[in-house]
Amino acid sequence: MNNKKVWLITGAGRGMGVDIAIAAITAGHKVIATGRNPEKVIKALGAHDNLLVVKLDITNVKDAEAAVDAAIARFGAIDVLVNNAANFNAGYFEELTMEEIENQVATSLFGPMKVTKAVLPVMRKQRSGHILTISSTAGLVGYTFCSAYSASKFGIEGWMESLQTEVQQFGIKTTIVNPGFFRTELLTEESTKYAENTIEDYDEGRKQQLQFWKGANGQQTGDPAKLAEALLTIINEENPPLRFLAGADAVGTADQVAATLQEQTNAYRELSSAMAYVKA
Numbered sequence: 001m002n003n004k005k006v007w008l009i010t011g012a013g014r015g016m017g018v019d020i021a022i023a024a025i026t027a028g029h030k031v032i033a034t035g036r037n038p039e040k041v042i043k044a045l046g047a048h049d050n051l052l053v054v055k056l057d058i059t060n061v062k063d064a065e066a067a068v069d070a071a072i073a074r075f076g077a078i079d080v081l082v083n084n085a086a087n088f089n090a091g092y093f094e095e096l097t098m099e100e101i102e103n104q105v106a107t108s109l110f111g112p113m114k115v116t117k118a119v120l121p122v123m124r125k126q127r128s129g130h131i132l133t134i135s136s137t138a139g140l141v142g143y144t145f146c147s148a149y150s151a152s153k154f155g156i157e158g159w160m161e162s163l164q165t166e167v168q169q170f171g172i173k174t175t176i177v178n179p180g181f182f183r184t185e186l187l188t189e190e191s192t193k194y195a196e197n198t199i200e201d202y203d204e205g206r207k208q209q210l211q212f213w214k215g216a217n218g219q220q221t222g223d224p225a226k227l228a229e230a231l232l233t234i235i236n237e238e239n240p241p242l243r244f245l246a247g248a249d250a251v252g253t254a255d256q257v258a259a260t261l262q263e264q265t266n267a268y269r270e271l272s273s274a275m276a277y278v279k280a
Contacts, residue, residue, distance in 0.1 A: 003236055004030070005029050005030070005079035006031075006077045007021075007024045007029055007080040007081075007082060008031075008032040008034065008067065008078050008081050008082070009031060009033055009034065009084060010034050010084050010112070010115055011058075011086065012031075012035055012041050013033075013035035013037060013041040013043075014040065014044060016179075016227065017033075017082075017085065018044045019227070020082055020227075020231060021045055021051075022228070023232055024080075024228075025048050025050055028050070029050065029080075030050040030052075030075050031048075031050060031051050032071040032074070032075070032078070033053050033054070034053070035053075035055070035056065036055070036056070037055075038054065038055045041053045054071070056115070058107065058111030058112065058114060058115050059107055059114070061118070064114050064115045064117070065118045067118070068118045068119055068122060072122060078119055078129065079126075079130065080131075081115070081116065081129070082132045082133075082231070083112035083116065085111060086107060086108040086134065087104065087108060087192075088149055088192040089148045090148075090149065090193070090195070090213060091148075091195025091197075091206075092144075092145060092195065092205070094199060094202070095197045095199055096147070096148055096197070097196075097197055100195060100196075101151070104151070105152050108152035109152040109155040109156060112133055112156065113159065116163070119131070123167075123172050126171075127170055128171045129173070130173045130174070130240065131160075131163070131172065131175070132175045132231060133176055134177050135156045135157060135160075135177060135178050136149075136153045137180050137249070137250050137253040137254075139154050139156055140157075140253055141256075141257050142154075144209065145213065156176070160174055173240055174242065175241055175242060175243065176243045176244070177227075177244050178250050178253075179227060179247060180246065180247030180249035180250035180253065181222055181249055194213075222246070222247045222249075227246050227247075230244070
């Protein structure tokens with residue numbers, strides 16, 4: 001049985017998107033690699049018979065629809081969508097401007113939604129497909145300096161869990177991917193923007209946070225090439241996971257989140273359960 005698929009990957013010009021695209025092409029799949037700058041995508045991936053490079057700003061609905069049209073015209077199907085493109089607006093919530101917060105959500109939540117809305121009619125017509133959306137451990141737990149980023153990733157979690165219940169009837173599968181710290185380009189100056197506004201009370205904490213986040217760039221323990229190979233395994237599973245935790249640190253985070261939720265549930269179980277309306 002031919003298990004070669006057509007992949008559409010966002011943010012394929014750098015970082016994890018490059019590794020995913022290369023892994024898919026190497027495995028014999030057909031790939032539509034997208035990015036805001038097609039020249040950068042071509043430079044990163046080279047030329048391949050099974051590769052189509054398309055310009056796609058994920059915040060632009062028309063770009064998303066045009067990318068889908070180009071994919072169908074070239075390959076006739078879209079079997080796998082990888083919502084990978086994202087950004088990182090870091091800073092204390094009070095210091096972040098609403099413009100910075102809205103930019104984070106527009107890119108990391110509404111962007112994947114726009115691309116997925118463009119792809120879904122194709123997958124629904126096919127009665128098959130697999131949507132993989134890259135979330136984060138910041139979609140499982142809130143981190144200091146990550147309020148806007150976590151808001152977008154928690155949004156990804158709720159959206160994807162709900163979407164799964166709606167599209168499974170059409171043979172469409174979904175997977176939320178929660179990577180831990182992977183050595184990608186997310187923390188580079190091109191992807192990470194720090195709040196420009198400052199409030200004196202946060203000065204000492206901000207200094208420590210900036211030192212941590214800037215120092216972490218290029219030192220992350222996760223290998224994105226191994227995550228790309230894991231995604232190849234997942235898309236060939238008959239019953240792929242609804243959630244995939246990528247990295248030992250992500251597994252540890254999920255364990256702690258589960259334990260904390262259980263602890264919080266038990267702490268006020270009696271009070272929480274005594275909320276039923278009682279007729280007079």
